[in-house]
Amino acid sequence: MRIAFYGSSLVSAYWNGAATYYRGLLRALADRGYAITFYEPDVYDRQKHRDIDPPDWCKVVVYEGTVEALKRVAAEAAKADIVVKASGVGFADDLLLQETMASAGPSTMKIFWDVDAPATLAELKAAPEHPLRRMLPSLDLVLTYGGGDPVVEDYRAIGARQCVPVYNAVDPQTHHPVPADPRFAADLAFLGNRLPDREARVEAFFVEPARRLWRRRFLLGGAGWHDKPLPPNVGYIGHVPTADHNAFNTTPSAVLNISRDSMAENGFSPATRVFEAAGAGACLITDAWEGIELFLTPGEEVLLARDGQDVVDLLAGLTPENASVIGERALRRVLAEHTYAHRASEVDRLFRNHARRVEAAE
Template sequence: MKIAFYGSSLLSSYWNGAATYYRGLLRDLAGRGYQITFYEPDAFDRQKHRDIDPPEWARSVVYEANEEGLRSVLQEAKAADIVVKANGVGVFDTELLEGIVTHSRDDALRIFWDVDAAATLDEMRADESHVVRRTLDDLDMVLTYGGGPPVISAYEGFGARRCVPIYNALDPTTHHPADADPAFASDLAFLGNRLPDREARVEEFFLRAAAALPERSFLIGGNGWDSKPMPANVRHLGHVYTHQHNAFNCTPLAVLNVARDSMADVGFSPATRVFEAAGAAACLITDAWEGIEQFLEPDSEVLVARDGQDVADHVAALTPERAKAIGAAALRRVLAEHTYTHRGEQVDALWKSLLQPERSAA
C-alpha cells in the first residue's frame, strides 16, 4: 500500500521535534511493506540543517513553500492508498488538510495525524471555523502522538469517527547507549527548544533547580535560549543534532524532561526525548504529568518532580550508582514495551482492519 505523508520534515530535526517520531514510525511501516512518500516544504531553514540524508525506506520530496509547490505535491495524493496530513507543517497547514480531502481517491484512507493534540484542540474550541473541525466529517480517523483518554474524548466530541493515540517510542537503531562526551559533561542536562508554552516550566523545573544548586553543573541544549538570562552554573549549547543525542543523554549524571504546558495539562503525552533518554540508559528526571506510569515506573525507572525544588532534591541525592540503575531499568522497559516496532504493529493492524474489508467486498 502507498502512503502519501504531508509533514513538517523527515530530513531535519531543526525546530522540528516530530522528526524522530516520523522516522521511527515510517521506517517500521516501510519494513512492513508500505511504500511511503514524505512531502516536506523547504521552510524555516530546515534544509540547511539536515541531520539525515534521504532514506532508502521512504521517498523524500522537498517542495518549494509556495502555491505552485503546494499544487504539485497535492496532485500526487491521488496515487496513494493512505493519505496523511500531520499538523505543525508551518506553511499551508489549512490548504494541505483541505487538499488531501479534495485530491485523494474516494477509496483512500484519509488521516489527520496530530503531533500536538492539546494545542490543536484548544484552537478548535476557540474557532468554530477551524480547518480540523471543518474536515473531520471527511476524515477516516485522527491519530495523535499523545493525550490518552482526554484527547480521545475531546476529538470524538468534535465528531471524529475515530481517534487513536500512537505514542512516541524508541528506535533502538538510532538511540542507544553510547560513549560519554566531555562536551556534554554536567550534573543535569535539558534538551528542548525555547517555546512560549514551555518557557515558564523550564524556568521552574530547570533554572530554579540550577539556582538552588550553585555548586553543581547544568547544561541546556536547543534553539532560542541564547538570549535567556540564566544562573552562572548553566551552560548553553544551542542546537544539538540528532546524531549527538546519544552522547548528550549518556554523559550527564541525569537528564531532564519538561513537558509543554498543554501536554502537561492533558497528560499521557511523553515526548520523544523521554524514549531517547531511556533508550540511551540515561537517568531521567521528568516533570509530573498524568499517565507517566503507563510508560515508566516512578522511582525505579524514572524520577518524577512536582517542581524545581524536587528536581534539585533529586540531583542532590543522586549517586552515580543509582543513576545507572534507573537508566538500565528504563532501557529494559522501553525495549520490552515501547519501541517503534510496537507502534508500527499497532498502526499496521489499525489500517488493515479498515482497508481490507472494503477491498475484499469490492
C-alpha cells in the same frame, strides 16, 4: 500499500521536534512493506540544518514554500492508498489539508496525524468554523502521538469518526547507549527548543534549580535560548543534532524532561525525549504528569519532579550507582514495550482493518 505523508520534515530536526517520531515510526512501517513518500516544505531553514540524508526506506520530496508548489505535491495524493496530513507542517497547513484530501481517491484512507493534540484541540474548540474541524467527519481516522482517553473523547466530541493515540517510542537503531562525551558533561542536562508554552516551566524546573545549586553544572541544549539570562553554571550549547542525542543523554548524571503547558495539563503525552533518554540508558527526571506509569515506573525507571524543589532534592540524593540502575531499568522497559516496531504493529493493524472494511463494502 502506498502512503503519501505530508509533514514538517523527515530529514531535519531543526525547530522540528517531531522528526525522530516520524523517522522511527515510518521506518518501522517501511519494514512491514509500506511504500512511503514524505512531502515536506522548504521553510524555517530546516533544509540548511539537515540531520540525515533522505533514507533508503522512504522517498523524500522537498517542495518550495509557495501555494503553487503545495498544490503540485498535494495532487500526488491521488496515487496513494493512504494519505496522511500531519499537524504543524509549517506552511499553509489548512490549505494543505484541503488540497491533499481533495486529491485522495474515493477508496483512499484519509488521516489527520496530530503531533500536538492538546494544543490543536484547544484551537479547534475555540473556532467552530476552523477548516480542520469542518473536515473531521470526512476523514477516516485521527491519529495522535499522545493524549490518552481525554484526547480521544475530545476529538470524537467535535466530529472525528475514530481517534487513536500512537505514542512516541524509541528506535534502537538510532537511540542507544554510547560512551560518554566530555562536551556534554553535567550534573543535569535539558534538551528542548524555546517555546512560549514551555518557557515558564523551564524556568521553574531547570533554571531556578541551577541558581540554587550553583556548585553543580547544568547543560542546556535546543534552539532559541541564546538571549535568555542564565546562571553562570548553566552551559548553553544551542541546537543539538540528532547524531549527538545519544551522547547528550548518556553523559550527564541525569537528564530532564519538561513538558509543554498543554501536554502537562492533559497528561498521557510522553515527549520524544522521554524515550530517547530511556533508550540511551539515561537516568531521566521528568516533570510529573498523569499517565507516566503507563510508560515507565516512577521511582524505579524514572524520577518524578512536581516542581523545582523536587529537582533540587532528587539531584541531592542521586549517586552514580542509583542513576545507573534507573537508566538500565528504563532501557530494558522501553526495549520490551515501547519501540517503534511496537507502535508500527498497532498502526498496521488499523490500516489493514480499514482496507478490509472498504473491500467488504465494495
